[in-house]
Amino acid sequence: MPYLSKIALNPRRRQALSLLSSPHRLHAAILAGLAVQPVTERILWRMENSTPHRAEILVLTESRPSWQHLVDEAGWPGADGGEPRIADYTPLLERIALGKEFGFRLTANPVQSVPHPTKPSERQNARLKEHTEQPDSARRPRGFRVAHRTASQQLNWILTRAERHGFAIPQAHVHTPAPGLTTGPTPTSGPAVSITSRDILRFHKHHNGPQVTLSTVTFEGRLQVTNTSALRTALLQGIGPAKGYGQGLLTLAPAPEAAVTNA
Helix, strand or coil, rough: CCEECCCCCCCHHHHHHHHCHHHHHHHHHHCCCCCCCCCCCCCCEEEEECCCEEEEEEEEEECCCCCCCHHHCCCCCCCCCCEEEEECCCHHHHHHCCCEEEEEEECCCEEEEEEECCCCHHHHHHHHHHHHCCCCHHHHCCCCCECCCCCCHHHHHHHHCCCCCCCCCCECCCCCCCCCCCCCCCCCEEEEEEEEEEEEEEEEEECCCEEEEEEEEEEEEEEEEEEEEHHHHHHCCCCCCCCCHHHCCEEEEEEECCCCHHH
16 A cells, blocks of 8 residues: 655754755665665655755655654654654545546656767766777667756656656646737647756765766646556656656646646
């Protein structure tokens, strides 16, 4: 039975600052909330919001977790609003029906696979060197994951992956202003999805280890269910790479009435 949790952290506490500065450390702290160790189940999480006064993390687990260690070390022990909220995720999965519309939010790491990166990292250079030193008969080219950098590339990434994950992104509702009220170009329709934030995360998995760099994007919009099984899988398994670093968690909400415009 899957569970969706929301955990509040206090960014003014030293341990919270340490966790919030490193997706690797935060992921390890989240895994510590599960009783069966080592953890083999799929864990999805993302930063829902982060301010100097309060940070909230969403976590999806297959088993019921306990977040008391995070509350005690980095949260608001004993304070009103400080207790984590843990909800059964099954009712949402059961509401998914063909043709139904939902609002959605997804923080992801949009990437593409290329045979040779334009600006290879230290790790990629090592792979390229290893590959060129192999005998011709043993050479098997492998692609490199390269982040999409522009907003248009990132929007295209989610639009081209929607079908395989069981949904379509419909056209946004565009309300044409009354005659005489238009001061600019006439509004045009487009996919009901926008980019609400973009970031580049840089951190080290281990002390003195190589730097990890992730390009992250948060999408918000409206989707229509086209394949119930595929969408449930996307909700439980995530979308895109870097899931251990807070990427790929897709969440749904009642379909918004307001129009959604492109970023």
